[in-house]
Amino acid sequence: MPKAYVFTRFGGPETEAFVDVDRPHPGPGQLLVAVRAAGVNPVDWKQRTGYARAGGAARELPAVFGNEVAGVVEETGEGVTGFAVGDAVLGNPVAGGYAEYALLPVTVTAHKPAGLSFTDAAALPVAAATAYDGVDQLALPAGATLLVTGAGGGVGAAVLQIARTRGLRVVGVASDGKKGFVESLGAVHVPSGPDLAARVRTAAPDGIDGVYDLVGGEVIAEAATLLTDRAKLITAGTTQEAAERLGGARVVRARNAAVLEAVADLVVRGDLTPHVTRTFPLDRAAEALRTVEEGHARGKTVIVVGAPADTGAAV
Structure with missing residues (x-):
């Protein structure tokens, strides 16, 4: 079964665990994505403490960590247009991204440009x-x-x-x-x-x-x-x-595909570097989260899912 890194209740790092999960199925307007990389952000550990993002729904427990991913479309939901199986994408998952699979709403998903690595792409949808x-x-x-x-x-x-x-x-x-x-x-x-x-x-x-x-x-x-x-x-x-x-x-968040396309374009043009300074494999997700939670991370930390060769990043 696919693996995911979750928090089982609200609290500190002691609530975190790896679990086996069912492979998700996309609903209307959603994509099932095989995750290649997941960005790590302060909001991830804050949500574990019970913090609710402004305008966001409360998380159901156990909850998968992560709010930004890049990967490859495995399946499309009803009514989806503009995306097909095999497309490389980046976006904000419905319910977590520190996992082998994630569901992404097409409204906050963009195509990954060929010149952008999965690792760098995963650093864009939140930060x-x-x-x-x-x-x-x-x-x-x-x-x-x-x-x-x-x-x-x-x-x-x-x-x-x-x-x-x-x-x-x-x-x-x-x-x-x-x-x-x-x-x-x-x-x-x-x-x-x-x-x-x-x-x-x-x-x-x-x-x-x-x-x-x-x-x-x-x-x-x-x-x-x-x-x-x-x-x-x-x-x-x-x-x-x-x-x-x-x-x-x-800050008022637009939360749309147009902004994701804009920041991806800035990277491809050389005007924006995501500055991914640390990468960790999924089985070291706890270490990745600690680097950000302790407040001393420089630039971006990203979790690599699958072989490093798939992401263009060294671990």
């Missing part, structure tokens, strides 16, 4: 798409300055690159250990820690025009003080209520 949606939401003009907190992670690295393609000047907040990484993406690095606002003002003496927060807490509160227009404060690092108290808002 890169969230970055893309947020930069669109801010709608800053070319030449404006964007402050990105949590700039060294998967979403942050994508924000830095996408913002640069829009002609923005970018200031990235990250630990000292990620200074070289942030600067390699064309951003001015500001070290995280107390008195952040003062360091940002030194790095950007002409001011900050927008903030894309990925941290929350005291960091977003301090970053907000740098803005004259709080409508240009968005976050994927805290709740809508917390953002509204500061005059800002959560």
Whole structure:
């Protein structure tokens, strides 16, 4: 039987386990995909703790981890058009992606370009798409300055690159250990820690025009003080209520195939690199999740399902 990595109840890592599952069957508007790679994101372990994504349904237990995958279509559901068995795709699974098979709704599934590896493709549907949606939401003009907190992670690295393609000047907040990484993406690095606002003002003496927060807490509160227009404060690092108290808002996700196609095209054109820095086989899914849960991952972590040769990545 196919394998999947799940959490059996809400809580910590002790709730995680590998289980045998039935091979899914696609319903109307769905694709059954043989997973080749699954991206790892902070939302994965947060859902294990009982966190419910804004606008999302509560997870049924046991629940398969994972919110972004790339793979090959094995079967199509009723009413599906534009996809066929054998197509390489990327998208957001219906109910988890740390598995050998996943169901994908066609509304948030895109064809994988031939020039994009499965491993890189699996890093796009959550991290890169969230970055893309947020930069669109801010709608800053070319030449404006964007402050990105949590700039060294998967979403942050994508924000830095996408913002640069829009002609923005970018200031990235990250630990000292990620200074070289942030600067390699064309951003001015500001070290995280107390008195952040003062360091940002030194790095950007002409001011900050927008903030894309990925941290929350005291960091977003301090970053907000740098803005004259709080409508240009968005976050994927805290709740809508917390953002509204500061005059800002959560990132509004488009959750459609068009955004997936757009970010995949950016990668193929060389304007966006997913920066997959760690890969793990499915049987080491726990290790992959810990690298992200501990908060020290640089770039993206991806779980490889099947032979590494299928994904274009070394494990």
